Amino acid sequence: MQIDILGICGSPVKGGNTEVFLSECLKATEAEGDVNTKLISLAGKDIKDCRHCNWCLRKQEENKFCAQQDDMQEIYQAMVEADAVLFASPAYIGRLSGYMACMIDRLRAFVYGNQYGGKLKNKVGGALAVAWGRNSGLETTLLSLVSAIFILGMIPVIPLASPGSPFGAAGVSSEGGTGRFNREDKLLVLRDEYGLVGARGLGKRLVEVTRLLKVGGGALSGQGR
Numbered sequence: 501m502q503i504d505i506l507g508i509c510g511s512p513v514k515g516g517n518t519e520v521f522l523s524e525c526l527k528a529t530e531a532e533g534d535v536n537t538k539l540i541s542l543a544g545k546d547i548k549d550c551r552h553c554n555w556c557l558r559k560q561e562e563n564k565f566c567a568q569q570d571d572m573q574e575i576y577q578a579m580v581e582a583d584a585v586l587f588a589s590p591a592y593i594g595r596l597s598g599y600m601a602c603m604i605d606r607l608r609a610f611v612y613g614n615q616y617g618g619k620l621k622n623k624v625g626g627a628l629a630v631a632w633g634r635n636s637g638l639e640t641t642l643l644s645l646v647s648a649i650f651i652l653g654m655i656p657v658i659p660l661a662s663p664g665s666p667f668g669a670a671g672v673s674s675e676g677g678t679g680r681f682n683r684e685d686k687l688l689v690l691r692d693e694y695g696l697v698g699a700r701g702l703g704k705r706l707v708e709v710t711r712l713l714k715v716g717g718g719a720l721s722g723q724g725r
């Protein structure tokens with residue numbers, strides 16, 4: 501059974517630590533076999549703030565999710581197609597980035613939308629965060645992502661059998677999370693073995709739960725989700 505996993509990276513830095521951390525997680529999902537992955541980076545994308553105009557409550561039509569026409573269209577479409585979604589953000593002042601917050605606010609179209617309300621319900625969700633320091637906001641950033649996963653009606657998963665965070669995968673982008681800079685290497689998260697165990701464990705667990713739900717949904721409806 502093939503499953504489709506979408507990863508969304510909320511860093512404005514293309515190919516930065518958050519994106520490569522998310523890529524490692526996606527690679528771990530692919531290693532489970534029969535998994536199709538897609539990574540969307542928010543870097544350089546035009547994603548406007550939700551205006552609270554309530555258009556989505558009454559006026560959604562097929563493939564029309566929101567009144568605003570911008571790069572969210574691609575994300576809405578990809579989310580509808582995905583079985584599971586990974587939300588990855590750098591820690592910005594101890595919580596998710598503004599880019600990620602903007603994107604997540606626009607997902608209200610999947611909560612109350614007249615056509616797409618409930619569309620993310622029972623899809624599986626996981627959170628990843630990358631911070632400069634080991635103890636300067638990783639878990640609060642993960643919790644800010646996990647709260648969105650709950651509110652969207654998704655099924656949250658965390659990495660099991662890892663000594664890392666119980667809220668998702670947590671990586672550091674300074675030397676060992678100490679805040680030390682390394683001029684030669686700007687992608688230090690790839691040297692954070694402790695964090696990478698969490699990212700890979702999250703990927704594995706995401707596939708396991710997504711398969712269970714897909715089989716279960718198919719058994720209940722006789723035809724899949």
Ligand SMILES: Cc1cc2nc3c(=O)[nH]c(=O)nc-3n(C[C@H](O)[C@H](O)[C@H](O)COP(=O)(O)O)c2cc1C
Pocket residue numbers: 511512513516517518519590591592593594595630631632633634636637672673
């Ligand atoms: C506006 C801003 C706020 C930040 N706040 C924190 C923070 O609270 N804690 C922390 O450890 N790092 C913080 N950082 C550092 C980033 O989380 C860190 O450099 C991360 O690796 C960036 O990911 P990227 O390489 O994908 O851009 C902040 C960086 C910026 C630009």
